[in-house]
Amino acid sequence: MLHIKDLHANIDGTEILKGLSLDIKPGEIHAIMGPNGSGKSTLASVLAGNEDYEITGGSVTFGDKDLLDLSTEDRAREGLFLAFQYPVEIPGVSNINFLRTAVNEIRQYKGEEPMSAGDFLKLVKERSALVELDGKLANRSVNEGFSGGEKKRNEVFQMAMLEPKLAILDETDSGLDIDALKIVAQGVNAMRSPERSFVVITHYQRLLDYIVPDFVHVLYKGKIVKSGSKELALELEARGYDWIKEEVSA
Amino acid sequence: MMTTETVNVQDEKKSAFLGSISSAFQGAETYATLRKSAWDTLSKFAIPGTKTEAWKYTRVGKVINHSWMKSHGNSQINLPEIAIGGLRYVFVDGLFRADLSDELTYPGLNIRRTGENAENNLLGTLSNHQGDWFEALNAAFFNDGLVIEVDKNAQIDRPVHLVFFTSEENTASFSRNVLSLQESSSLHVFTHYIGSEHSTFSSVVTEAFVGKNAALKIDKIQEGNETAFHHVDWTKQDRDSRFDITTVTLKSSWVRNDLNIRVAGENCHSSLTGAYLPSGKEHVDNHTMVDHMVPNCESDEKYKGIVRENATAVFNGKVFVRPDAQKTNAFQQNANIVLDDTATMFSKPELEIYADDVKCSHGSTTGQFDEEAVFYLRARGIGEVMARKLLVEAFLADVITTLSDERLQTYCTEKIQQLMHS
Ligand SMILES: Nc1ncnc2c1ncn2[C@@H]1O[C@H](COP(=O)(O)OP(=O)(O)O)[C@@H](O)[C@H]1O
Numbered sequence: 055m056l057h058i059k060d061l062h063a064n065i066d067g068t069e070i071l072k073g074l075s076l077d078i079k080p081g082e083i084h085a086i087m088g089p090n091g092s093g094k095s096t097l098a099s100v101l102a103g104n105e106d107y108e109i110t111g112g113s114v115t116f117g118d119k120d121l122l123d124l125s126t127e128d129r130a131r132e133g134l135f136l137a138f139q140y141p142v143e144i145p146g147v148s149n150i151n152f153l154r155t156a157v158n159e160i161r162q163y164k165g166e167e168p169m170s171a172g173d174f175l176k177l178v179k180e181r182s183a184l185v186e187l188d189g190k191l192a193n194r195s196v197n198e199g200f201s202g203g204e205k206k207r208n209e210v211f212q213m214a215m216l217e218p219k220l221a222i223l224d225e226t227d228s229g230l231d232i233d234a235l236k237i238v239a240q241g242v243n244a245m246r247s248p249e250r251s252f253v254v255i256t257h258y259q260r261l262l263d264y265i266v267p268d269f270v271h272v273l274y275k276g277k278i279v280k281s282g283s284k285e286l287a288l289e290l291e292a293r294g295y296d297w298i299k300e301e302v303s304a
Numbered sequence: 305m306m307t308t309e310t311v312n313v314q315d316e317k318k319s320a321f322l323g324s325i326s327s328a329f330q331g332a333e334t335y336a337t338l339r340k341s342a343w344d345t346l347s348k349f350a351i352p353g354t355k356t357e358a359w360k361y362t363r364v365g366k367v368i369n370h371s372w373m374k375s376h377g378n379s380q381i382n383l384p385e386i387a388i389g390g391l392r393y394v395f396v397d398g399l400f401r402a403d404l405s406d407e408l409t410y411p412g413l414n415i416r417r418t419g420e421n422a423e424n425n426l427l428g429t430l431s432n433h434q435g436d437w438f439e440a441l442n443a444a445f446f447n448d449g450l451v452i453e454v455d456k457n458a459q460i461d462r463p464v465h466l467v468f469f470t471s472e473e474n475t476a477s478f479s480r481n482v483l484s485l486q487e488s489s490s491l492h493v494f495t496h497y498i499g500s501e502h503s504t505f506s507s508v509v510t511e512a513f514v515g516k517n518a519a520l521k522i523d524k525i526q527e528g529n530e531t532a533f534h535h536v537d538w539t540k541q542d543r544d545s546r547f548d549i550t551t552v553t554l555k556s557s558w559v560r561n562d563l564n565i566r567v568a569g570e571n572c573h574s575s576l577t578g579a580y581l582p583s584g585k586e587h588v589d590n591h592t593m594v595d596h597m598v599p600n601c602e603s604d605e606k607y608k609g610i611v612r613e614n615a616t617a618v619f620n621g622k623v624f625v626r627p628d629a630q631k632t633n634a635f636q637q638n639a640n641i642v643l644d645d646t647a648t649m650f651s652k653p654e655l656e657i658y659a660d661d662v663k664c665s666h667g668s669t670t671g672q673f674d675e676e677a678v679f680y681l682r683a684r685g686i687g688e689v690m691a692r693k694l695l696v697e698a699f700l701a702d703v704i705t706t707l708s709d710e711r712l713q714t715y716c717t718e719k720i721q722q723l724m725h726s
């Protein structure tokens with residue numbers, strides 16, 4: 055589904071991704087872990103099409119499309135979703151209007167009819183319940199005045215509404231207490247399917263107790279330096295990253 | 305306030321301008337005292353220029369270097385239909401058009417043209433024709449307008465819908481209105497200023513008197529093409545009254561709005577909101593003044609603009625809190641998005657506070673589009689054009705939603721989207 059090959063990316067002339075490769079098949083869950091500043095959010099931004107980054111090498115294919123050729127909106131319309139580490143507040147744009155616009159622009163791209171208001175509201179009700187997001191929040195401005203946990207649940211709610219083929223969750227667990235974390239995980243698990251894949255970026259093994267990954271990768275200095283099964287996450291939790299850093303420099 | 309300075313008489317430009325205007329607009333006999341005093345101002349003071357503080361950022365050449373005519377008063381026009389179920393009164397090139405208007409009668413209202421029963425109303429008692437040259441120009445030459453009086457305790461259930469249409473090439477129009485609300489009455493006025501594609505000049509001065517416990521709402525929409533708008537609103541509030549005004553400047557080559565509120569009675573609420581989005585070479589200047597003369601009142605002001613291309617916008621908001629006006633609550637905000645390097649915004653909030661027990665705040669921000677928000681919306685599958693559209697709408701929403709009728713809100717929102725994408 056997603057093939058990243060030897061990807062290099064710069065920001066303001068500094069190389070952040072330095073030859074990153076990753077393969078994701080339909081239905082798989084990949085966890086990406088790694089120390090702060092190693093390039094995890096950069097990878098997510100580059101995949102989502104953030105133009106602040108310059109791609110200097112490598113390729114990314116998504117389904118049968120050259121992902122790097124697509125605009126940000128077309129990537130989303132092709133089924134890529136990024137749950138942001140820091141969701142922005144957009145005063146004055148209602149969560150609901152914005153989602154309706156998004157749903158219908160995606161449908162239009164696929165040559166489908168707009169969703170009826172009734173069906174849309176039904177879907178909102180059903181999917182917001184998945185992450186126990188208060189109906190009131192759905193009517194407020196996008197993320198405005200939301201708590202940290204509400205912002206993260208709103209990201210998962212949007213994911214559930216847009217039904218992407220691939221969802222990248224960038225530290226969706228950071229700053230959540232255990233109850234909120236379970237809710238987020240429950241939302242993600244409800245959306246699991248043999249066709250839908252996930253990339254879960256996290257610092258903490260804890261999340262992976264609830265969203266069980268098929269693969270765990272360590273991203274360090276702009277590259278995947280180690281990959282393994284879910285046990286790797288437990289090892290990282292127990293031993294930290296120093297041994298990885300040593301392996302890399304050895 | 306005397307803001308203009310004396311200069312020698314041989315200001316040729318001025319005499320040429322006044323000469324051509326007075327030959328076109330001669331013959332008004334009513335309001336002789338007012339007109340004489342206005343003429344004194346016109347002759348005594350220079351045309352406002354860079355040295356006149358209140359006109360510092362607004363070049364007046366667009367109006368002054370033009371030879372204006374008076375309309376014949378019979379142009380055929382296509383009125384845009386904004387149906388809000390109002391009592392509609394239409395002026396074309398400054399002259400009342402009974403053929404396009406509703407009857408001048410309605411229960412609770414006393415409506416007449418300014419020329420009738422002329423010396424028996426409040427016209428000219430509030431405006432600054434002795435201090436401001438352009439207000440004097442209006443006072444000297446106005447030849448039509450409406451006096452609308454609202455009876456005591458009358459709650460007028462239909463809005464008064466005034467249309468000022470400027471149509472014929474090179475015509476100037478000078479109109480003058482009085483709104484007078486008796487105790488405990490209420491009125492909603494929607495004023496639509498529309499300019500054709502021709503060069504026209506529209507000068508309208510409205511004096512509003514909001515009586516005890518009365519409530520006046522004014523919605524103003526300005527949309528011209530090559531029109532120059534000079535619109536002045538003076539309002540005086542008596543105790544326990546409420547005055548709300550929303551000014552949306554959609555389009556026009558040159559706009560100068562002066563909005564002045566004298567809060568003369570205790571326990572009043574005044575709210576002033578405005579939106580402007582000049583593009584091309586347009587110029588929009590909003591000058592506002594809230595004069596808190598007495599204690600225990602609150603005023604709330606919010607002006608927002610999107611300035612792009614080579615356009616210029618000016619916001620000057622003065623709030624005076626006089627020594628007696630303790631417990632005043634005054635809030636003022638001006639927020640701008642400047643989209644291009646070639647666009648200019650002058651924002652000047654001014655608070656002058658002479659009382660000590662007050663709550664006043666003001667803020668002015670000028671920035672760019674929130675590109676992070678654009679990216680967020682696009683990352684959800686929303687196209688870039690639509691994303692910017694949503695953000696423009698969101699930015700202006702808290703002004704547009706102060707328009708008192710949902711149909712006006714929809715009208716403006718649609719126009720704004722069209723303008724932003726033309
Ligand atoms: N504008 C920038 N210029 C230079 N370096 C940057 C810029 N923005 C981020 N970085 C650097 O990119 C690296 C990767 O950041 P990020 O992808 O956010 O890491 P992670 O998500 O793994 O914590 C960090 O070292 C950070 O300092």
Ligand SMILES: [Mg+2]
Nearest residue numbers: 094095139225
């Ligand atoms: Mg990060």
